[in-house]
Amino acid sequence: MTATPGDTEAESPAEPDSRRWVVLVLMGLALCVVVLNNSALNVAIPALMRDLRADLPAVQWIVDGYSIVFAGLLMAAGVWSDRWGRKRLTLGGLVVFAGASMLAALAREPWQLIVLRGLLGAAAAFVMPGTLSILLHVFDRKERAMAIAVWSGIAALGVALGPILGGLVVDEFGWAAVFLLNVPMVAVIVLTGVFFVRESADPASRPTDAVGAVLSVLAVGGLVFTVIEFGASGRLDALVITGAVATVLAGVAFVRRLRTAKYPLMELSLLADRRFGGAAIGNMLLFFGLAGALFVLTQRLQVQLEMSPFSAGLAVGPVAVSVLVGTALSPSLGRLVGVRATVGAGMMLSALGIGGLGLAHSYPVIVVALVAAGFGFGIATPVATSVLVSSLSDDRASSGSAVNDTMQELGWALGVAVVGALLNRVFQAGGGAETLQQAVDLAVAAPDGAAMVAQANAAFDHAAVVSLAVAGGVSAAGAVLAARLLPARLQGAP
Template identity: 55%
Template sequence: MGTPSDVRPDDPTTTPTGGRGRRAVLALMGLALFVIVLNNSALNVAIPTLMRDLDADLPTVQWIVDAYSVVFAGLLLIGGACADRWGRRRVTLSGLAVFAVASGASALADAAWQVVLTRVVLGVAAAFVMPGTLAVLLDEFTGRQRATAIAVWSGIASLGVAFGPVLGGLVVAAAGWSAVFWLNVPPALVVVGAGSLVVRESRDPARAPVEAVGGALSVLMIGGLVFAVIEFGASGRPDAAVVGAAVVAAAAAVGFAARQRHADRPLVPRGLVRDGPFLGASVSTMLLFFGLAGSLFVLTQRLQFRFGLSPVAAGLAVGPVALTVVVASVCSPVLARRTGPRVPVTVGLGVVTAGLAVLATTGVHLPTVLLGLAVIGTGFGLAVPAATDVLVGRVPSDRAGAGAALNDTLQELGFALGVAVVGAVLHRAFVIAAGPGTDPAATLVSGSMDPGRASAAFDTAATAALSVAAAVVGVATLLAARWIPGRDRSTG
């Protein structure tokens, strides 16, 4: 991707980094990424406590979770373009500083709408951090070292998703839901301080203007789509708000596609939408994050509502995902070098599909849930590093920020839609199983329904929701098998 020639020749930060320095850069960018990803996954385990303390219903909680992801996903392309234009280190560390401040504001909120608002600010800040972390690594590493760095980066992202509930459970039990946001502040400040000293600057030498119109259309497209899904799940009917949001999303999608065809410097480099390996890697990654985010949204609630676990116990119960993700992420680049990327991606996706199917069909027993989570973590760790390597490898070298942003956008879009769609299925299925007019949030939190009936209704709803997640990742497996290159095909 980027090289030292991407910056001004007289920039003192262009001095090549030594081996120890590269490891320090990798550690700092990994920690920055971990903070960004942790913000979502740790919040899941705090949902029951947050619902009680802020008197929030399930659709409101979905917006607390998704307000971050919607803005994050919508602005990532702009964030990557800004990093290429104004400097990847500068944009990344500035965004992380704002992220730390917004995290403190979230922790001090005393109403659900305030949390939604501060989560929007967090999403804006994160959109300028995440693509920069990968773009810095693409500039810093080459060859086999780059593949290893991408595997570590992907593993850290996966670890943040999986380990978040563990940390979240511990801090929620100790200090309440607001502690989930305080978690972000110390590591963010460490990266800002150390990164300004260790990370060298890089940028696109063309320094083209940022395509703001396309960025605005991407926010409307993603935001309208997720809003329509969440509101349809809450009401169960296509009312005016749902239809209006869907129309806005469709119109924005058409406008975005047209804009990208004619813009001088499109946010999505031309030709990628017709590139088979890119499509296979991007779509399968998006659908994988859809399945993971949706399933964790269901499972962190199931562990507490259905099995009666405390936030700490629920977080620890998700621990098998974190452990297996780390092990599998280490193995992924080794397997990809020997077999080509198709094998780790398709095998990983197939393993995740199997784990979700186990949870959907036999997840009423705690040991089965733990086993299913371990299986999901293994597949996730195998698939994501290899798919990410293929995706960023199809992007021109001077567009490192754009390539990283594309990868991150698709992951976050999958995350947002996973919570929205799977959460909507969970909500509607619970209402159908428990009886018309039932408020799932009030029923589960207050215990107003007979415990046996409530458990049966939640099991039915969770089975439906997890089945959707499994089916979506199953589709991703087929797409990857068709489009991801094998050992004998070029990955660019």
């Protein structure tokens, strides 16, 4: 349900929680762990392709196996978090996340890693909604915008540190080491969180719609499966058609379930709220663009520019630094020029940077595009999240934030699936078939493989330009949508 400003105010803590700053850091770090897993994995993709003999569609499944389960379970996890306790499920999810990470480091076949990435996604689904809703219960309305900005900024450290730390450990120990980066941080968060985080739950607990949760996973998974398989084959064969039909059926059944279930996973009326719908859908399209761009760029740096994993991680660093700067400035810009202008301009700047990456053929130009993409992303997302939170009541904090998180993860999964499939399809159509894998082998394992890299370079370059242009275009659509739907200013803002 949607609360009025008065309702939300009445449910805020009467007195500030003295432990709220420690809780803020812990919840930011918990989200950072989830982000770090994906950003570190990006720089390990060429090494994965070489060591596991994984082709591009298999790598897309390794990346998207996480996001499919994550997005599919987030709404159910948000309801369970409200019902059974946010602290309990957030810290429990982190423990499972660390265990699955250690198992993933032992994988020896692509399918094993795909399954374990799915388990990581399930664990992350129980972590993410609780981090935001816990903050909403320890910070009053006056401090929430600042808390959300700090929470987003700490999480952005995962974007910054992931490629650098990932590249460093891949260079020294191989791709499996990227999964062990999460374990020490999880141990610190869980041990500290047990003592500093207070339990909270929805006093009016309600049943969870298990059927809706299953349909959600089937709809999201079917869509990503269809996109990836079509990108691999380039034909509307029986597998692709079956996937498309299953996706439509699951999607229709899921929407029908939301309309008819006594306790639906989400309330469709949320999306009818201009504030919630504009922020959530805009964020989804922005995440689509950024995920697709990073998926292409980390391969381009290692295959075309012949960088090592560590060098590629450092090369991606400017996007994360600019996200941090944009996040720090976001609340002030929101107050100064308003919600609509801040979110719309930030998303459009990010879209231009993403599209510009396709036209950048030297690293100095890539840096400019990365800074634009990251700065715009950092400006837009905290303000958009504040708008979204303003439309939620405190007793449905986890459930509502889980809807937003679901749409962001859906955007991330589709970004990797669609942009990756387009990269693969255009690459093969341009005469690059059977050469990208060889180029990866040589670029990663043999510095003297420049001749084979050059053979695939032209086809790969054209494919990167096309796929990154699509990623930027989708993000630009999110900017336009947000500018049309979001209010000029939040109610009660100066």
